Amino acid sequence: MARLPQPPVTEWVNTGMGGATAALDYDAELMLRVKDGDGASFGLLLEKHRSAVVHFLYRMVQHHAVAEELAQEVFLRVFRSRGTYEPTAKFTTWLFRIATHLALNALRDGRNERSEERLDARSEDMPARQVEDRRPSVEQEMVRRAALDEVKRAVAALPDKQRAAVLMHKYREMEYSQIAKVLNCSESAVKSLLFRAYETLRARLAHMA
Amino acid sequence: MTCPMEGEGTREVLVAYGGGRALNGNDTQLLEAHLETCPRCREFVRGQRAVWDALDGWEAEPVSADFDRRLFARIEQEVPWWQRIRGRLGVLLIHRALPVTAVAALVVAGVLLDRPSLLKRRVPPETDQVEGLQPDQVVHALDEMEVLNQFNRSMKPDAAQPQM
Numbered sequence: 001m002a003r004l005p006q007p008p009v010t011e012w013v014n015t016g017m018g019g020a021t022a023a024l025d026y027d028a029e030l031m032l033r034v035k036d037g038d039g040a041s042f043g044l045l046l047e048k049h050r051s052a053v054v055h056f057l058y059r060m061v062q063h064h065a066v067a068e069e070l071a072q073e074v075f076l077r078v079f080r081s082r083g084t085y086e087p088t089a090k091f092t093t094w095l096f097r098i099a100t101h102l103a104l105n106a107l108r109d110g111r112n113e114r115s116e117e118r119l120d121a122r123s124e125d126m127p128a129r130q131v132e133d134r135r136p137s138v139e140q141e142m143v144r145r146a147a148l149d150e151v152k153r154a155v156a157a158l159p160d161k162q163r164a165a166v167l168m169h170k171y172r173e174m175e176y177s178q179i180a181k182v183l184n185c186s187e188s189a190v191k192s193l194l195f196r197a198y199e200t201l202r203a204r205l206a207h208m209a
Numbered sequence: 210m211t212c213p214m215e216g217e218g219t220r221e222v223l224v225a226y227g228g229g230r231a232l233n234g235n236d237t238q239l240l241e242a243h244l245e246t247c248p249r250c251r252e253f254v255r256g257q258r259a260v261w262d263a264l265d266g267w268e269a270e271p272v273s274a275d276f277d278r279r280l281f282a283r284i285e286q287e288v289p290w291w292q293r294i295r296g297r298l299g300v301l302l303i304h305r306a307l308p309v310t311a312v313a314a315l316v317v318a319g320v321l322l323d324r325p326s327l328l329k330r331r332v333p334p335e336t337d338q339v340e341g342l343q344p345d346q347v348v349h350a351l352d353e354m355e356v357l358n359q360f361n362r363s364m365k366p367d368a369a370q371p372q373m
């Protein structure tokens with residue numbers, strides 16, 4: 001698609017943020033270019049956020065194929081929404097709101113039913129692989145795998161919203177305010193969600209220290 | 210420093226510190242001084258660090274190499290045919306052809322306004338001939354056709370009878 005010339009960023013800030021003085025983030029600029037028909041900018045956004053979205057979804061549903069399918073849907077929705085896009089929030093807030101919404105729906109629909117099977121299958125698979133690995137020993141690898149499975153199970157056991165909040169806080173290093181916008185709740189509700197979630201995780205994982 | 214565990218709004222300081230995040234101003238010094246005297250907060254931070262380390266060990270699998278190809282294939286399916294054509298012709302159709310068409314239309318309009326005679330309808334010559342026929346000419350033509358019919362009947366009497 002053709003790349004079109006864009007007006008200066010300051011114009012967008014004045015017209016697009018409803019009077020807000022915050023500068024428009026680069027992602028939002030790219031999205032506005034996509035809105036104007038610039039396919040290359042969509043490619044840049046995809047390149048920049050593909051891994052973050054897939055990894056977030058993977059940790060949410062704990063199934064790689066389902067996570068990629070959901071991530072495809074996320075970017076499809078971004079593309080479909082290009083015509084009506086307005087930079088009223090950070091682009092990543094909007095992006096993760098879509099991702100979280102889809103992940104919560106998927107968890108509700110039970111699309112990750114195979115995640116537990118997968119965890120078990122991987123644990124069984126590993127000894128065969130370790131023999132030819134550079135890893136120190138079979139035992140150490142087994143311990144590492146067991147610990148990882150325990151972490152996954154602990155995260156999977158969290159209520160969906162707490163899980164989403166922890167993953168955004170830990171792996172995306174999002175501020176409370178941004179997580180609140182993604183989850184469509186107050187900042188204090190996010191703090192409370194996170195505190196309870198970490199409390200649960202501490203109870204299950206503190207012995208791993 | 211008041212114990213962060215005592216207030217709802219201050220516990221996140223412990224979460225942040227346990228996760229190795231930077232605290233505001235001299236909060237780090239204040240908290241570290243507090244931790245020396247508060248076993249409850251110390252235990253909290255120790256547990257939070259353990260959680261953080263455990264989560265650090267959870268690496269996500271790399272994204273499939275054909276992720277983009279699959280996505281663009283789906284996008285291609287969703288884009289209506291006219292938008293695909295527009296995308297291909299893109300600049301030419303939308304950004305060049307339209308202004309050229311607009312200028313051409315203006316030129317034609319200007320010429321027509323300048324020479325209104327060009328707008329007059331030219332009447333086809335056949336119409337002139339039909340409108341130019343007089344009643345006596347029609348009667349004359351019919352008389353001639355009757356004469357020809359009588360001539361045919363006299364030359365070929367069989368042909369004159371209708372064949373069943």
